Amino acid sequence: MPHGAEEIADQVIAGTGEMVESETFGDLSPSASPLSIALRTFSANKLAVASLAMLVIVVAFCYLGPVFYHTNQIATNLLRENQGPSAAHPLGTSPTGKDELGRLMLGGQSTIELGLAVGVIATGFGLVWGTVSGFIGGAVDSIMMRVVDALLSIPFLFFVILLASIVRPTLILVILVISGVSWLSTARLVRGETLSLRTRDYVSAARGFGASNTRLIARHIGPNVLGVLVVNATLKVADAILTFAALGYLGLSVPPPATNWGEILAGGVNNFFDGYWWQLWPAAILIVVTVLAVNVLGDALRDVVEARLNQR
């Protein structure tokens, strides 16, 4: 086999549909690269671009905000508790007399970090579990999927509360617990994808060319699952932020002075009927806007992935 033939075979097999159908081998250069198709599909979606811009603003608010806007988020000050918005405190103060605007920035950091961490951990673990299950098949597959089914049918919040009444929650623990639920649907999704991909013609063809299992996964199955995974991870981030908020409402978040949007929002809900609206609405808007933007982004990425697949 001439040097590089395997590469060409890979390109012909895994490349765009036009290449496989092209009549001469001289016409191997694709008219549009997958990346440019992806970029074109994405930027045509104005809502998705707006969401991305919104997320950049939110991240800048949380991480650059404290650089310009200094507040004391450690010491409580009972003389300043529950004050309405003023020049000194644009969004008022919290029940412990901390500046609300500064608290939202600080709380946003842990919320965003938790969302991203869950997205990565849950997707990574789901990927491994699903690929192994789908690739090995047989009894191992059955057992692995029954475990997923069993865990999926546990009403998750009950289990988390049970856990929290045994051990004291820390941010790491909360991340692990939310990931512990979040990976289940990813595992199912990846298993389904693996099962359907490994019987595709181009994979059989690559196997026929003598590609090893590692190569099949790395070059042919991996890149195709990747798109679906990125979409999945994005939506996991949105779900994780909402779950984190729910845990905050039930009082299962990280002890002070650490804070997060869910906890701020929950405090706002408890104080809202006393008329302290500034403790509720800013946090509510930040959570909803962020989760909404992530969800829109995820939907747009799905369109991109599907457009890419349709090109094949």
Added chain:
Amino acid sequence: MLGYSLRRFGQALITIFVVSLIVFGVLHALPGGLVRAQLGSKATAIQVHSLEVQEGLLRPLPIQYLTWLWSALRGNLGFSYKLNESVATLIGTYVPRTFLLVLVSLLLAVSIAIPMGLWQGYRRNRADDHALSATMLILYSMPTFLLGVILILVFNLWLPVFPSTASDFGGSLATDAADLALPVLTLCLANVSYFSRYMRSAVIDNLLEDYVRTAKAKGATSRRVLLRHVLRNSMTSTVTLLGLSLPYTISGSLIVEALFNYPGAGLLFWNSAQNRDFPVLLGIVLVVTVATVAGNFLADIAYGIIDPRVRLR
């Protein structure tokens, strides 16, 4: 159909077995053990030992598991020393209220989401479809308790039509339906956004199928195509979704019960967690999970009846 049902039933049993192992594992992973958790940290070694003997905690774990499983099967889930009542009695009082909340909310959610998704799929990408999709996406991106607060704001403070708390709910729909209104509405809207998104895309997929073109070619009106063909085929996936959404909805009911002080299993669970009342906590987890698995099983069977192709899988 029988083979399919039996297979699903076997899978449900295995799931319940795995869950019972997890619950039993948690029970025995408690720091200091179940006895310490019940007697508190000030109990003497003699007190601890005598309760351990009484509860049979010194026997080998597999024997303990079988004993626990056997008594759970006979309806004995232990005793709450904090509430001075058997766990089975507590569950008998509180769990049906949660099921009522969850069932009414789910039925309402489905009966709103199916027509809405059908309409949206039919009117795909028009202004009304976009408006509904945007509203649903906002609902979908909102924490449940925030949604509940907004509903209290609208239907209690601005328009005083419904009570803002369900703490007086006595368990009867006839007399206390008004108490149930806002909790049901909160839980229902959280699900409508989920179901209608799904229904809409199922309708869009089905409208592209060959059978729709055939029906149109044979002269069926769009009304007939939608209501007789597309509706039924799109509904099948929503039925599965109903089963899959049960754990989420029951979790959601915990938040709703805490927000509205609705005296169901979620609130009982939440209060028991503050008191570290483990027999109640584990009993509720077990019962609620078994109910969820049973609900999933029923949804699978319903799916098999509506869509015969599934049975072959």
